[in-house]
Each structure stands twice: as C-alpha cells, then as structure tokens.
Amino acid sequence: MEPTEIDQYSQDMKNRLRRIEGQIRGVLKMMEEEKQCKDVITQLSAARSAIDRSIGYIVAKNLETCIRESNVNGEPTDELIQQAVQMIVKSR
Template identity: 60%
Template sequence: MEYNQQIKNRLRRIEGQLKGVLTMMEQEKDCRDVVTQLAASRNAIDRALGVIVSTNLEHCVRESLTKGEDTENLVKEAVELLVKSR
C-alpha cells in the first residue's frame, strides 16, 4: 500500500505531540496535564489507524470488485485489524 503525504503529516504531528509530552515530563508538569496530552496523542493515533485501514480497505474492495472477487473477507480483516489495534 502506498501511504500518502497526508497520513505521513498526521503521524509527524503525533510525533510532535509525544515529544511535547516528554518535555512536559522533563519540566515536571502536573500529572493531569501530561495524561491529557497522552490521551490526545492516543486519540490521534487511533484516528490515524482508522484512516490507514479504511483507505486500504477501499483500495482492496475496488480492486476485488474489478476482478469479480468476493469482498467479505476484506471487511472482516479490516475490522480485525482495528480491534487488534485497541
């Protein structure tokens, strides 16, 4: 699968968030603030996972339909990937 620049940029923003959390920890910021930023990072990662899986699923479904293949297993695999990521 080819990953577009949008998803790479999204992951770079997440990387920046995590670096910010480390800085907060080094500055001994309040626990609640650190946890809030970590939760925001986790949510951003979850959204990135969703985008990657859905984009891949869409590509695979289109390809399978063009070939006249069944797509049921593709959807199951995509759901399993999302469940496994939690």
C-alpha cells in the same frame, strides 16, 4: 489485505503521524519541565486518540483500495471487510 499500489501510504497519513510524533515530543518536554501529572496525562490521551484515529484512517483507505481492486477483478470482498474489522478491533 494489501493494496498493490506502490505508495499505499498517502502524504496525509504520514503528516498525521508526524503531528503525533510532535505531540509525543511535547509530552517528553512537559515531563522534563516537571509539568503536572494531570497535564501530561491529558496530552498523552490526546496522542492516543490521534493514534486511534490514524489507525482507523489507514485501515479505511486500505480497505477502500482493496475493495476497488477486488471489484475490478471480480473477486469477493467479504474477507477483506472481515480483515479490516479484525485490524480495528485488534488495535483497541
């Protein structure tokens, strides 16, 4: 399942990952400052949740593009949908 568009990752997707990168840097800073374990875990959980949402967003956008291309070419989309489901399940 690979779109043929040259820029398959939108600026929004990249911005999401940059925010996650900032969250992780913040967690490292918290650890260096000896913040409480509970607070570090809370921030790590937030970062993990953001990563999970990013995975879903990327898979959904990719699937949307691939289905549009398949429809234009008169190709079936069942396999594309199955691949997307497998990617989401695998990421969990």
